[in-house]
Amino acid sequence: MTRKQLPQPDRAEIRVEAVLQALGEPVRLQIVRALADAPEGIACGEIELPVTPSTRAHHLRTLREAGVLTTHTEGTRRISSLRRDDLDSLYPGLLTGVLSAAQ
Amino acid sequence: MTRKQLPQPDRAEIRVEAVLQALGEPVRLQIVRALADAPEGIACGEIELPVTPSTRAHHLRTLREAGVLTTHTEGTRRISSLRRDDLDSLYPGLLTGVLSAAQ
DNA sequence: CGAATAGTTCGATGAAGATCGTACTACGAA
DNA sequence: TTCGTAGTACGATCTTCATCGAACTATTCG
Numbered sequence: 001m002t003r004k005q006l007p008q009p010d011r012a013e014i015r016v017e018a019v020l021q022a023l024g025e026p027v028r029l030q031i032v033r034a035l036a037d038a039p040e041g042i043a044c045g046e047i048e049l050p051v052t053p054s055t056r057a058h059h060l061r062t063l064r065e066a067g068v069l070t071t072h073t074e075g076t077r078r079i080s081s082l083r084r085d086d087l088d089s090l091y092p093g094l095l096t097g098v099l100s101a102a103q
Numbered sequence: 104m105t106r107k108q109l110p111q112p113d114r115a116e117i118r119v120e121a122v123l124q125a126l127g128e129p130v131r132l133q134i135v136r137a138l139a140d141a142p143e144g145i146a147c148g149e150i151e152l153p154v155t156p157s158t159r160a161h162h163l164r165t166l167r168e169a170g171v172l173t174t175h176t177e178g179t180r181r182i183s184s185l186r187r188d189d190l191d192s193l194y195p196g197l198l199t200g201v202l203s204a205a206q
Numbered sequence: 207c208g209a210a211t212a213g214t215t216c217g218a219t220g221a222a223g224a225t226c227g228t229a230c231t232a233c234g235a236a
Numbered sequence: 237t238t239c240g241t242a243g244t245a246c247g248a249t250c251t252t253c254a255t256c257g258a259a260c261t262a263t264t265c266g
Contacts, residue, residue: 207266209266211265213261214260217256218255218256219255220253223250224249227248228245229247230244232242233240233243234239235239235241236238236239
């Protein structure tokens with residue numbers, strides 16, 4: 001089974017505007033909430049979303065390029081997980097603050 | 104001198120998507136950073152911004168309607184300040200996390 | 207190899223929104 | 237009340253982006 005890390009920004013390259021903009025979209029926030037409940041990562045397709053697979057891929061790419069999540073392949077699947085360490089280090093409190101919000 | 108509070112959402116009406124979306128725009132983030140350095144509030148016109156007055160008004164309205172800042176009039180001036188208490192109460196850590204980001 | 211599965215990429219479309227100029231309102235000062 | 241100042245509201249324009257379907261890639265399985 002092949003395993004490959006998808007391209008993503010280094011911690012130093014993460015910009016807060018991009019992170020906030022990424023989190024400010026309802027579908028993407030839904031993805032982030034789902035990932036927060038799965039520290040070990042989750043297959044993209046398993047997240048229930050009100051959009052088509054192509055739109056889902058678009059949002060996952062946006063979140064990945066903003067530095068919010070990391071994705072690696074496992075066979076034909078793509079497993080995503082939150083970049084908690086990086087985000088907590090860069091913006092301590094941001095993620096917990098966002099996730100503590102009533103849904 | 105007249106003093107009037109501009110309409111804004113109650114704490115309970117603030118939605119995290121709106122807050123994040125409001126913060127995810129560079130000019131608006133610049134406004135928020137300026138307000139963070141002025142707890143007592145600041146006149147809108149005194150914030151140096153790379154946009155025209157009408158665009159500035161648009162962004163201030165967006166931030167106010169999202170619940171990020173509060174504005175009251177003082178004569179012909181409008182004084183804005185961050186709604187720190189409300190935001191910290193709703194999303195503990197979010198604001199500090201955002202503001203701790205390198206600019 | 208071929209078929210099935212998971213997911214992406216591309217191009218088009220429509221909606222949202224950032225920006226500006228102009229006209230307008232509100233207030234204070236003369 | 238007239239003038240100047242601070243700022244808003246409106247309408248237009250232009251850009252960004254969320255969405256989709258269709259075609260494509262990559263991987264596993266038979």
